[in-house]
Amino acid sequence: DTAVSQTPKYLVTQMGNDKSIKCEQNLGHDTMYWYKQDSKKFLKIMFSYNNKELIINETVPNRFSPKSPDKAHLNLHINSLELGDSAVYFCASSQGVLEAFFGQGTRLTVV
Amino acid sequence: GNSVTQMEGPVTLSEEAFLTINCTYTATGYPSLFWYVQYPGEGLQLLLKATKADDKGSNKGFEATYRKETTFFHLEKGSVQVSDSAVYFCALNTNAGKSTFGDGTTLTVKP
Numbered sequence: 001d002t003a004v005s006q007t008p009k010y011l012v013t014q015m016g017n018d019k020s021i022k023c024e025q026n027l028g029h030d031t032m033y034w035y036k037q038d039s040k041k042f043l044k045i046m047f048s049y050n051n052k053e054l055i056i057n058e059t060v061p062n063r064f065s066p067k068s069p070d071k072a073h074l075n076l077h078i079n080s081l082e083l084g085d086s087a088v089y090f091c092a093s094s095q096g097v098l099e100a101f102f103g104q105g106t107r108l109t110v111v
Numbered sequence: 112g113n114s115v116t117q118m119e120g121p122v123t124l125s126e127e128a129f130l131t132i133n134c135t136y137t138a139t140g141y142p143s144l145f146w147y148v149q150y151p152g153e154g155l156q157l158l159l160k161a162t163k164a165d166d167k168g169s170n171k172g173f174e175a176t177y178r179k180e181t182t183f184f185h186l187e188k189g190s191v192q193v194s195d196s197a198v199y200f201c202a203l204n205t206n207a208g209k210s211t212f213g214d215g216t217t218l219t220v221k222p
Contacts, residue, residue, distance in 0.1 A: 033210065041149070041198050041215045048209070056209065090154055097143045097162070097204045102154035 003027050006091045006103035013081055014111055021076045021106045023091030031055070032074035033100065034066060035090040043090075049074055081110045113138045117201045117213035124191055124220050132186040132216050134175075134201035142203040144168075144177050144184045149198040149215070158186075158199070191220045 006023040034046040047066045048056040063079040088107050094100040118133040143162040147155040159168030164179035173188045201213040
């Protein structure tokens with residue numbers, strides 16, 4: 001059973017479109033995250049939620065909107081996609097100050 | 112705020128060479144410390160952790176020690192293998208939802 005699963009794994013879309021990435025964790029963790037990894041492998045935190053409350057909202061364009069319907073889910077919606085949004089997006093979850101568990105990533109390509 | 116600085120890569124070693132990847136951090140209080148590994152095409156996974164002073168995290172021959180008197184958490188392995196080729200991330204966590212990652216170090220091990 002996958003601990004943190006995100007869908008889709010690959011997403012190719014045109015500029016200007018709106019898309020969503022879904023994430024679910026079955027670990028019972030209170031905290032979930034979205035990270036963006038660029039082509040140089042730099043990992044940048046975008047958002048974190050603790051018990052469905054937004055904890056971290058880094059400098060991210062407001063075209064990106066996270067939604068946490070419950071503790072086990074954190075979805076990411078992106079409006080008006082741009083070329084620079086192309087990256088791998090990782091969902092993760094953790095409990096307290098313990099380690100994070102990552103999904104397999106969603107490779108987004110904007111053409 | 113919290114920060115993690117790790118050795119810039121890429122690092123290229125021959126098989127059976129000794130590996131050190133430096134990691135220096137700043138944090139309020141005493142954080143939990145982690146090393147994650149990302150193999151090509153995969154998400155990050157925990158390699159080892161140390162959650163309190165004097166803990167030594169170890170896994171797959173890799174080690175890192177949490178020393179109270181310093182702010183280092185260097186990753187070491189006595190004899191690397193080709194299969195260790197990956198990107199390594201140093202990270203810390205101080206509160207729920209507040210993880211901080213370094214920029215990653217790419218390791219390539221040649222036969």
